[in-house]
Amino acid sequence: MASRNTIVAHVEDRPGVLARVASLFRRRGFNIESLTVGHCEEPGLSRMTIVVDGDDHQVDQVCRQLFKLIDVVSVQDITYAPMLDRELALIKVSASNFNRREVLDVVEVFRADVVDVHAEALIIQVLGDEGKVDAAVRMFEQFGILEMVRTGRVAMRRGTETTKPPAISDSQQAAAAIRAMLGRRPEGVLPFASD
Amino acid sequence: MRLTGARILMECLRAEGVEVFFGYPGGVVLPLYNTLGEYPDIKHVLVRHEQAAAHAADGYARVAGRTGVCLATSGPGATNLVTGITTAYMDSVPMVVLTGNVARDLIGRDGFQEADITGITLPITKHNYLLMRASEIAPAVKEAFHIASTGRKGPVLVDIPKDVFIEEAEWDGYPQGVSLRGYPIMDVPREEEVDRAAETINAAKKPIIIAGHGVVQSEAQEELVKFAELSDTPVLTTLLGISGMPEDHELSYGFLGMHGHFYANMAADRADVVIGIGMRFDDRAMGRFSDFNPTAKIVHIDIDPAEIGKNFVTHAPVNGDVKETLSRLLPQIELNRHPEWRAEIDQIMTQHPTDYIEEGTALSGPWLVQALAEATQGDSTIVTGVGQHQMWAAQYYPYTKQRQWVTSGGLGTMGYEVPAAMGAQFAQQEPIWSICGDGGFQMTSQELQTVADHNLPVRFAIFNNGFLGMVRQWQELFYEHNYHSVDLGQPDFVKLAEAYGVRGVRATTRAEAMQLFRDLEGYDGPVVIDFQLEREENVWPMVPAGAALSETIESAEDL
Numbered sequence: 086m087a088s089r090n091t092i093v094a095h096v097e098d099r100p101g102v103l104a105r106v107a108s109l110f111r112r113r114g115f116n117i118e119s120l121t122v123g124h125c126e127e128p129g130l131s132r133m134t135i136v137v138d139g140d141d142h143q144v145d146q147v148c149r150q151l152f153k154l155i156d157v158v159s160v161q162d163i164t165y166a167p168m169l170d171r172e173l174a175l176i177k178v179s180a181s182n183f184n185r186r187e188v189l190d191v192v193e194v195f196r197a198d199v200v201d202v203h204a205e206a207l208i209i210q211v212l213g214d215e216g217k218v219d220a221a222v223r224m225f226e227q228f229g230i231l232e233m234v235r236t237g238r239v240a241m242r243r244g245t246e247t248t249k250p251p252a253i254s255d256s257q258q259a260a261a262a263i264r265a266m267l268g269r270r271p272e273g274v275l276p277f278a279s280d
Numbered sequence: 281m282r283l284t285g286a287r288i289l290m291e292c293l294r295a296e297g298v299e300v301f302f303g304y305p306g307g308v309v310l311p312l313y314n315t316l317g318e319y320p321d322i323k324h325v326l327v328r329h330e331q332a333a334a335h336a337a338d339g340y341a342r343v344a345g346r347t348g349v350c351l352a353t354s355g356p357g358a359t360n361l362v363t364g365i366t367t368a369y370m371d372s373v374p375m376v377v378l379t380g381n382v383a384r385d386l387i388g389r390d391g392f393q394e395a396d397i398t399g400i401t402l403p404i405t406k407h408n409y410l411l412m413r414a415s416e417i418a419p420a421v422k423e424a425f426h427i428a429s430t431g432r433k434g435p436v437l438v439d440i441p442k443d444v445f446i447e448e449a450e451w452d453g454y455p456q457g458v459s460l461r462g463y464p465i466m467d468v469p470r471e472e473e474v475d476r477a478a479e480t481i482n483a484a485k486k487p488i489i490i491a492g493h494g495v496v497q498s499e500a501q502e503e504l505v506k507f508a509e510l511s512d513t514p515v516l517t518t519l520l521g522i523s524g525m526p527e528d529h530e531l532s533y534g535f536l537g538m539h540g541h542f543y544a545n546m547a548a549d550r551a552d553v554v555i556g557i558g559m560r561f562d563d564r565a566m567g568r569f570s571d572f573n574p575t576a577k578i579v580h581i582d583i584d585p586a587e588i589g590k591n592f593v594t595h596a597p598v599n600g601d602v603k604e605t606l607s608r609l610l611p612q613i614e615l616n617r618h619p620e621w622r623a624e625i626d627q628i629m630t631q632h633p634t635d636y637i638e639e640g641t642a643l644s645g646p647w648l649v650q651a652l653a654e655a656t657q658g659d660s661t662i663v664t665g666v667g668q669h670q671m672w673a674a675q676y677y678p679y680t681k682q683r684q685w686v687t688s689g690g691l692g693t694m695g696y697e698v699p700a701a702m703g704a705q706f707a708q709q710e711p712i713w714s715i716c717g718d719g720g721f722q723m724t725s726q727e728l729q730t731v732a733d734h735n736l737p738v739r740f741a742i743f744n745n746g747f748l749g750m751v752r753q754w755q756e757l758f759y760e761h762n763y764h765s766v767d768l769g770q771p772d773f774v775k776l777a778e779a780y781g782v783r784g785v786r787a788t789t790r791a792e793a794m795q796l797f798r799d800l801e802g803y804d805g806p807v808v809i810d811f812q813l814e815r816e817e818n819v820w821p822m823v824p825a826g827a828a829l830s831e832t833i834e835s836a837e838d839l
Contacts, residue, residue, distance in 0.1 A: 097462065101398070101410075108402045142589070151584035155407040155427060158462040250461070259464035264585070264599065 089118055089215075090144045090164040091240045092135040093248040095125065097156040105154050106133070115139070115147050119237030122126035130250070130254065134170075134239045148149060159250030159263070163242055174218045175213045179229035181205055188228050194223045206231055281452070285414035286312040286445040287659070289378070290319045292421040295454035298322055298349050300340065300706045301378075302333040306353025308380035308392060311445035325706070325734065327699065328726040330357050330626065334364020335696050336703025342686045343661055344707035345499065347374040354381045355393030358439075358612035359400065362777075363693060366404045368435040370690025371520060373495060374428040375435040376421070377405070383443040384412060406434035412441070417716060422455040430465055432584040433497060471601030477555075477579045477596040478612035484553035484577075486621040487513040487654065490536065490565070493689070494558015494583060495524035496584035501682045503577050503606035504557065505529060512618045513555065514625055516544045518565045519674060521558070523685040527678045528658075532633065533625060536829065537565040539671040542632040542821045545829040547625045548573065555579040558602040561591045562690070571828035580603050612792050632674055632821075632834065637757045641789050643813045645669060645743060648793060649676035652713065652741070655797035660713045661686065663704055665697035665720030667750040669743035671819045673715045695723030701738045702727050706714045711737040719768055728780040731806045738806050742773055745813040753818045757836060758825075786810040802814040 096102045103122065110117050118136035125132035137147050144162055152160045180188045181204065192199055193210055195217065201208035211221045215238060222233065242248060251262040283291065289312065293301070299656040300323040305313045316324055327333045330352040337348030348368075352361050358379040368375045382391040398410045417440065424436040481487060494506055495517075501524055508515045508531045515525045517535045525532050534541030536548050544654045545567075548554065554576045559565070561580070566572045569591055577595040580588050581602060595703050596768040598605055640646060649672045652660075661822040664670040670687055679685050686704055688696040698721060701714030721742050731738055742748075752766040777784030783805060787793040793811060800807060821834045831839060 103611070104399070105402060112403045124585070146586065146590060152462075152583070153586055155463050245643060257468060259461075260466045261470070263464055264470060 090137045090139065090162060091170060091238065092137060092144070092148060092151070092160060092162050093169065093240060094133040094135060094151055094160045095130050095158045095248070096133060096154075098124075098129050099156060102131070102156045103158060106151065109150055109154060110147075113146070113150055115143070121239050126249070133236070135264060136238050148188045159248070161248045163240060163248060166246070167243040168226070168236050168240050169243055170211060170214050172215055172218050172238050174222065174223065174233060174235045174238055175234040176209045176211060176230055178207050178209055179205065179207040179223045179231055180207045184228060188225070191224045195224070197221060206234050217229045217254070281450070282448045283451040284311070284315070284445065285417055285440065285447050285449065286315045287318075288414060288417045288451055289445070290322065291422065291451060292418055292454055294319060294320055295348065296347070296421070300325060301349035301351060302327050302336040302340075302703060303351030304330050304333055304353065304357060304380075305367045306357045306380065308354045308382060308442035309351065309445070311442065312351075312380070313347045323706075325730065327730050329724070330360035331364050331695075331784065332699035332702070332724055332727045332730070334361045334375070334377065335367065335693075335699035336727075336752070337375050337377075338364060338662060339700030339703035340372050340707050341368075341375055342700075343683050343704040343712075345683060347362055347376055347425055348703065349376050349378065351378040352380075353393070354379065354397070355395045355443075357393075358395050358397040362400065362404065365401055365435050365437065367688050367693045367696060369404045369406070371517055371688065372433045372497065373435065374433040376424045376428050377435055379437065379439045380445070381410070381439050384441045387441060398437065402433070405437045406432075410436040410439045411548055414444050414447040417444070417449070418451070419458075423458045423460060427460070427463065427820045431463070431467075431629045466585065466599060466678070467594045467601035467604045467642055468478065469581075469598045469605045473596070473598040473729050474605065474608050474612065477581070477593060477598050479607055480577055480579050480596045481511055481513075481555060482612075482616065484511075484513075486551045486624075487511060487553040487555060488547050488551035489513050489515040489557060490548065490559055491521040491524045491557050492516055492518045492559020493520035493524075494581075496523055496682050498558060498602035499682055500524075500558075500603040500606055501526065503603055503610065507606050507610055507613060510613045511616050511624070512774045514547055514622065516540075516548060518559045518562070518689070519687065520689040522674055523679040523682055524558075526680040528680055533629070535674060538567075538823045538825075539675070539819050539821065540565070540823075541675065542832055542834060543625055543629040543707060544830045545821070545823065546628050549828075549830045550624070551576050553577050553579060555581070557581045557606070558583070560584075560587045563591075566591070567823050567829040567831070568826055569748070571830070573829075580775045588825050615660050639790070642818055643787065643790060643793060643811055645813060645819070646676050647673035648743065648811055648813070649673055649715075651790070651793055651797065654694045655794075656713065660684070660710070661708065662705060662713050662715060663687070663697055663701040664715045666692045666694045667717045667720065667748070668745075668753065668817070668819050669715050669717050671750075672743070686742065687761075694720040695722070698724040698740065699727045701740070702731050702736060705736040705738050711739055714738055714740045716740050716742045717744050717749065718746060718770055718773075719748045721773070722768070722770065725776065728777065728782050728806070728808070732781045735805050737804050739800065740806070740808045741831040742808065742810050743813055744770070744773065744810050745815045745817065747815060748771065749817075750819070752816070756816070757839060773808055773810040783807045784810070786812065788812045810835050
């Protein structure tokens with residue numbers, strides 16, 4: 086079943102890392118829906134949230150191939166884990182004295198914010214999961230969208246579980262931790278068993 | 281102590297125990313060449329084309345079992361390495377590739393002889409570096425050798441701008457270790473994976489082992505043989521796995537794949553448990569994926585977790601180094617006997633033998649390889665190019681020792697045979713036999729000069745049929761005999777050899793070939809032998825492109 090899957094990767098904050106990741110996706114023919122990258126709690130590391138289209142096998146390959154990159158410190162597929170995902174959109178909507186009120190009604194329904202006002206347009210900031218942003222965009226379309234930008238998904242596991250890479254110096258333990266992270270089945274169940 | 285970047289690099293190579301490296305000078309690496317004279321213990325071999333430097337380092341690495349090193353200047357020097365780097369990458373050969381680049385302030389400005397070699401080699405290296413300070417050289421070189429030679433091995437490129445060679449930095453010895461958080465060593469398999477593999481193998485009725493390059497690279501022949509004997513499992517190899525299993529062993533059943541042995545393909549297709557060891561279930565080995573033995577349970581041992589489950593659903597995956605894994609698996613393997621299964625394969629083997637010798641006087645590929653095997657007691661290191669001669673060399677030479685077989689399997693690089701054999705000869709004293717195609721030989725024959733410079737005892741045996749043989753075979757079989765661009769003109773190979781100061785000889789009959797083998801015994805210089813083969817001989821058996829292993833054919837009539 087093809088679906089949108091969420092992968093979190095921590096990478097060394099070095100020049101060229103994004104090119105390595107992008108090159109890998111391109112040459113392996115992986116279908117990437119979105120990729121966001123930014124700082125995380127640990128200096129020297131960047132955190133990527135990657136949304137991949139594909140079935141379980143393809144997503145597993147993405148994770149394993151990604152991890153082969155030396156600069157990629159950890160990879161976790163959190164699609165099936167309890168998690169929170171958010172996307173931010175800035176939407177410039179055509180709005181004049183005749184319909185501004187209607188636009189603002191929609192803004193209110195989506196608990197969005199107006200972040201810029203002009204006589205002929207509003208910039209609206211929508212924050213939510215992908216579905217909510219999609220729905221907001223559909224509603225604003227009737228007024229005329231002049232320009233739009235979406236950040237792509239960022240995601241985090243709920244509760245105390247994290248996607249943080251293991252801070253382990255011992256190679257054996259690191260290998261075990263990485264193996265546990267790769268593959269979406271729980272620890273102890275081997276990935277890709279046929280039965 | 282403060283040293284220039286160039287000296288730091290050379291100190292690093294010395295600390296790594298590099299004895300030989302292959303290179304070609306040019307503008308931006310001049311500061312480095314300026315220091316080479318101070319490091320006479322590190323032999324620099326001047327090649328005649330940078331592609332050859334990469335193939336030579338690759339050939340050296342495969343035979344010596346150590347990391348090969350090559351060097352080129354910026355721009356065209358670096359881009360000429362690309363085919364050699366890709367060849368090594370596809371076959372997981374440990375290599376450290378050094379390139380110069382334009383000075384730092386010119387990078388990104390399309391300077392003279394500038395090429396973005398780290399960008400170009402992104403998809404064909406295990407990792408690469410562009411160093412912007414002399415102080416980065418030592419840690420980067422340490423990491424490069426570590427990454428190249430551990431895990432799934434592969435080429436690592438280190439690109440150094442000209443002024444970084446000149447810049448001074450503090451040298452307080454070679455770094456002791458590396459700190460690579462995203463690169464844990466995954467040699468030791470998980471216990472539960474080993475347990476599951478052992479259960480599956482112990483319960484097998486018709487098991488088969490497919491041994492790949494990982495067996496050779498891990499030097500696990502001894503463990504493999506023990507494992508096969510204990511579980512009474514017939515062993516096939518992939519093309520690159522050849523020499524991982526001694527072929528004189530009763531459990532050795534040749535190699536499988538597009539031109540693999542007939543019985544090997546059938547055995548793989550009929551087994552109930554397929555045990556892949558250090559191999560990657562590649563399409564040339566397995567035939568059409570969807571029709572490869574659909575009922576077999578697959579046990580897959582590999583160092584690279586990304587290979588497991590890539591092409592086939594795997595019943596028992598084991599992520600670990602081959603030697604480590606086999607030594608952990610062995611105590612759990614029960615003594616087993618499969619007389620009926622062995623008899624089944626033996627019967628196929630009797631009905632479809634490989635080791636036949638046709639009558640006649642004309643030189644045929646299979647005959648020539650068998651004659652060579654006899655003349656060398658099956659003891660030589662064989663390097664090949666790509667094509668018909670490669671397949672005959674794989675099918676008919678009885679390999680018994682690890683690292684005895686060197687070929688470009690994954691990328692299939694024609695022209696590999698000349699420089700790879702040249703490089704490999706630096707790893708051993710005994711003459712190397714380079715089995716060449718007449719097409720491939722013409723691609724890289726300039727390296728005869730390098731061979732002559734060092735008086736290397738390589739025997740270049742050109743399997744000369746005047747055709748681009750494998751392409752011709754496909755045009756004959758699949759393109760209605762419509763030959764195009766395969767009838768290769770060629771120089772007089774004997775005269776060509778002599779022009780380089782290399783002994784050149786020719787054989788046109790079997791008797792002449794036999795005489796030649798005797799004449800060459802004890803000769804310690806390079807030789808080019810022009811073996812004039814029958815022109816339109818085909819390689820059999822064959823799995824037509826896109827067919828399944830079970831559809832292996834043995835002659836054109838089977839098509």
